[in-house]
Amino acid sequence: MESICKNEELLKYFFIAVKYIIPAILIVIGFIKLVMVTNTKKAIKRFLIFGIIGLIICLLGFYSEKQIKNKCETYNKVEEPIEEPLPEPTPEPTEPSVKEENKIETINGITYVDGIMIVNKTYALPTEYRPSNSGDYNFCTTCLTEETLNAFNQMQADAQALGLNLYISSGFRSYSYQENLYNNYVLQDGKEEADTYSARPGHSEHQTGLAFDLNTIDDSFAYTEEGKWVKDNCYKYGLILRYPKGKEDKTGYQYESWHLRYVGNELAQKLYNDGEWITLEENFNLTSVYE
Numbered sequence: 653m654e655s656i657c658k659n660e661e662l663l664k665y666f667f668i669a670v671k672y673i674i675p676a677i678l679i680v681i682g683f684i685k686l687v688m689v690t691n692t693k694k695a696i697k698r699f700l701i702f703g704i705i706g707l708i709i710c711l712l713g714f715y716s717e718k719q720i721k722n723k724c725e726t727y728n729k730v731e732e733p734i735e736e737p738l739p740e741p742t743p744e745p746t747e748p749s750v751k752e753e754n755k756i757e758t759i760n761g762i763t764y765v766d767g768i769m770i771v772n773k774t775y776a777l778p779t780e781y782r783p784s785n786s787g788d789y790n791f792c793t794t795c796l797t798e799e800t801l802n803a804f805n806q807m808q809a810d811a812q813a814l815g816l817n818l819y820i821s822s823g824f825r826s827y828s829y830q831e832n833l834y835n836n837y838v839l840q841d842g843k844e845e846a847d848t849y850s851a852r853p854g855h856s857e858h859q860t861g862l863a864f865d866l867n868t869i870d871d872s873f874a875y876t877e878e879g880k881w882v883k884d885n886c887y888k889y890g891l892i893l894r895y896p897k898g899k900e901d902k903t904g905y906q907y908e909s910w911h912l913r914y915v916g917n918e919l920a921q922k923l924y925n926d927g928e929w930i931t932l933e934e935n936f937n938l939t940s941v942y943e
């Protein structure tokens with residue numbers, strides 16, 4: 653069957669001969685006999701016989717051609733997938749492995765991985781996005797999501813029991829607030845420098861209502877009793893150190909001992925990693941770079 657199907661050209665000429673040429677020759681012979689022979693009755697009989705045989709061969713030609721074509725088609729179909737599916741699975745590994753392990757999705761312009769909202773230099777929030785309880789505020793320390801505020805309150809209470817004083821210095825910041833803040837930093841230090849410590853509008857976690865800054869909002873916080881305690885205990889409340897030390901190339905930001913982000917207990921415990929903080933970017937295999 654393989655050799656027959658592969659000779660398409662030969663098959664075409666064979667069936668032209670069977671369908672048209674042979675029946676035509678038979679009919680012509682029959683016609684010649686009809687004209688040449690004197691016995692008309694016999695001649696008509698022969699002409700009819702030749703004609704009918706010609707017609708039968710013609711019909712058989714059409715029928716067998718259709719059969720062979722069908723067989724060749726199914727034969728080719730069976731043969732094709734053997735060659736094609738092999739190269740197809742190979743393009744997948746070239747895509748980020750994020751898709752295989754973690755479900756990344758965009759809902760109303762907001763990026764989530766495994767249900768965790770992602771905001772960094774790569775992933776931005778829509779201009780108008782704000783947590784539901786933030787009203788018309790542009791800056792509000794308590795305008796955080798319910799889970800985030802509860803986590804902070806619990807952490808604050810436990811810290812207080814140890815004689816530590818924790819307070820939120822910066823919570824929710826709107827897009828326009830961040831825009832002013834960032835533009836001022838750019839005027840002060842230049843864009844390149846500003847990008848290392850201040851988020852461009854839409855790229856700040858403070859717009860999510862899931863992040864806040866503690867106490868002094870500067871490097872001195874890391875050396876205070878509060879800063880040391882927070883570093884090793886915040887995960888118990890579902891909070892993470894979002895920009896850990898030595899992970900600047902992953903998060904895109906300098907170490908911020910004061911900036912916490914709520915992710916829930918399970919993920920926070922995993923990212924704490926016995927004090928060797930794993931970033932959201934590492935965990936979900938994400939980038940944090942401006943376009």
Ligand SMILES: [Zn+2]
Pocket residue numbers: 858863864865910911912
């Ligand atoms: Zn912050």
